Amino acid sequence: MVNYEDATPNPEFLIKSIAEQGYRLETALADLIDNSIFAKADKIEVLIDFDKEPFTLFLADNGTGMGNETLKVSMRFPSTTPEEKRKHTDLGRFGLGMKTASFSQTRKVTVISRKKGEKKYSARTWDVGYLEREGKWRILVEPDQEIKDLVKNYITQSKDHLDGFKNFEPNTIIVWKGLYKFEKYPDKKTRQDTLKKEITGVTIDYLALVFHKYLENKKKPLKIRINNQRIKSFNPFPTRVKDFRPIEDKQKSYFKDAIKIEGFVLPSRSIDECKKGLTRWTTKNRSLMDMEGIYIYRENRIICHGGWNGLIKKAPRLQLARLRVEIGNSVDDRLHLNVAKSQIVIPYDLKKAFEDYIEELRIQAEREFYNRGTERFADNRREDKIQLFIRKASNKGVLRELNTDFPLLKKLKEELTDKQISRLKMLIRMINTTINKIKQTHEESSFERTVENGGLTTGDLITCITELKKSGLDSNIIKKRILPELGYKSDSLPEEIINLLK
Numbered sequence: 001m002v003n004y005e006d007a008t009p010n011p012e013f014l015i016k017s018i019a020e021q022g023y024r025l026e027t028a029l030a031d032l033i034d035n036s037i038f039a040k041a042d043k044i045e046v047l048i049d050f051d052k053e054p055f056t057l058f059l060a061d062n063g064t065g066m067g068n069e070t071l072k073v074s075m076r077f078p079s080t081t082p083e084e085k086r087k088h089t090d091l092g093r094f095g096l097g098m099k100t101a102s103f104s105q106t107r108k109v110t111v112i113s114r115k116k117g118e119k120k121y122s123a124r125t126w127d128v129g130y131l132e133r134e135g136k137w138r139i140l141v142e143p144d145q146e147i148k149d150l151v152k153n154y155i156t157q158s159k160d161h162l163d164g165f166k167n168f169e170p171n172t173i174i175v176w177k178g179l180y181k182f183e184k185y186p187d188k189k190t191r192q193d194t195l196k197k198e199i200t201g202v203t204i205d206y207l208a209l210v211f212h213k214y215l216e217n218k219k220k221p222l223k224i225r226i227n228n229q230r231i232k233s234f235n236p237f238p239t240r241v242k243d244f245r246p247i248e249d250k251q252k253s254y255f256k257d258a259i260k261i262e263g264f265v266l267p268s269r270s271i272d273e274c275k276k277g278l279t280r281w282t283t284k285n286r287s288l289m290d291m292e293g294i295y296i297y298r299e300n301r302i303i304c305h306g307g308w309n310g311l312i313k314k315a316p317r318l319q320l321a322r323l324r325v326e327i328g329n330s331v332d333d334r335l336h337l338n339v340a341k342s343q344i345v346i347p348y349d350l351k352k353a354f355e356d357y358i359e360e361l362r363i364q365a366e367r368e369f370y371n372r373g374t375e376r377f378a379d380n381r382r383e384d385k386i387q388l389f390i391r392k393a394s395n396k397g398v399l400r401e402l403n404t405d406f407p408l409l410k411k412l413k414e415e416l417t418d419k420q421i422s423r424l425k426m427l428i429r430m431i432n433t434t435i436n437k438i439k440q441t442h443e444e445s446s447f448e449r450t451v452e453n454g455g456l457t458t459g460d461l462i463t464c465i466t467e468l469k470k471s472g473l474d475s476n477i478i479k480k481r482i483l484p485e486l487g488y489k490s491d492s493l494p495e496e497i498i499n500l501l502k
Helices: 011-018 025-038 068-074 097-103 128-134 144-160 188-210 269-275 348-370 407-415 418-442 458-470 475-485 495-500
Strands: 043-048 056-061 108-113 122-127 172-177 223-226 250-254 257-265 293-298 301-305 321-327 389-394 397-402
Touching: 011 097, 011 128, 025 043, 025 056, 025 097, 025 188, 043 144, 043 188, 056 144, 068 108, 068 122, 097 108, 097 122, 097 172, 108 144, 122 128, 122 144, 144 172, 188 223, 188 301, 250 348, 257 348, 321 348, 397 418, 407 418, 418 458, 458 475, 458 495
Parallel strands: 043 223, 293 321
Antiparallel strands: 043 056, 056 172, 108 122, 108 172, 250 257, 257 321, 293 301, 389 397
């Protein structure tokens, strides 16, 4: 015979405890939006009346919705297991997200839903006040009249705000009745102002960043409306900007998934641009330093951003560095993704690979930061601003070069013959190569750079080598002394040059 004691937890205490999973208002709403995306919604609206207390928040979507039985299962704690095999588009993991996210902000959450194409809604409610009174695990099944009243209140809210969606048919509506974190302030104005700032400032900023890939999707863009405002995407990796520079990406197979990492270096001009106001480099409420670091994407959704996840420390000289990491949802348990989908732990067997790559990114970001005093020029620069040396971005870093548009050099080229121009190009390239080698040694770089050819063609090279040989220089000396100064290695020479030096 087995002796045992009943260990059924107090429902009120347990719900209040599991709600403390590190959620903020914006991360809680993001968790609800994950469910909407998985339900194939392309329109989501979040509505709240700041003038009415207790504050009631509605989140509605036009996804596939749920029938009565599916809704019943989804409201349980938990509704799935972390080990369950999921579709690659599934943004959930624990089957707790909607409940824990909701209880982090409210003590009463109602989910109203119907299958797409049907008219009748079903609704279930978790009410902490009711659980406290009854002391039992009970979900409230809402009667038809209560459902009608809640839907009517939602429709009123939707119509009272501007910029609504045309022909929007919500199939799931989540209702948070009372936002207890914003109701603790003693006076009404403070409560209203605090909530308004969180919703219209911090939350919009956060959702624009976290879901930017969905918002930018060309085939089926996600549209999110918060009260009167449609959210515009914010991409932390504006790759269309010419001088937003990537370094070589790397990919590693990890269990049944692949992890891809790719570093980027912002141009140094972004520092001054951010000081002058809002730019493409940061969101409204964040600085460059806030946004430096690792951005982890899981199925096109950012789950972690900013900071270096304990691998290195933040620093002003690294504010131009960003690292994009893409993972699949089958390695959640290996990366210890938390319920709030806001934190991961990089496993020991991946840590060295991350540290090595971040070191390479750090070197290049610091170079860009310390080189910011060197003037860069737009295509329409005025001649009186042209300097003898300019900086040029490449996928291997920032290079210093002689400016071929410098007035004296430009004038010299106009007065030279074709043969003389070939000699000049060769000298310019030797100067550029030497400058960047010295620069690399000074900066203690551990890897080589590729130097641009500076307009030196194979024909120019043949002309110059032929003249050097005529002047008495041996082919071996040219290979060992001259060509390295031009940035060439023996195994990278054009075939014509190899034959010429035999």
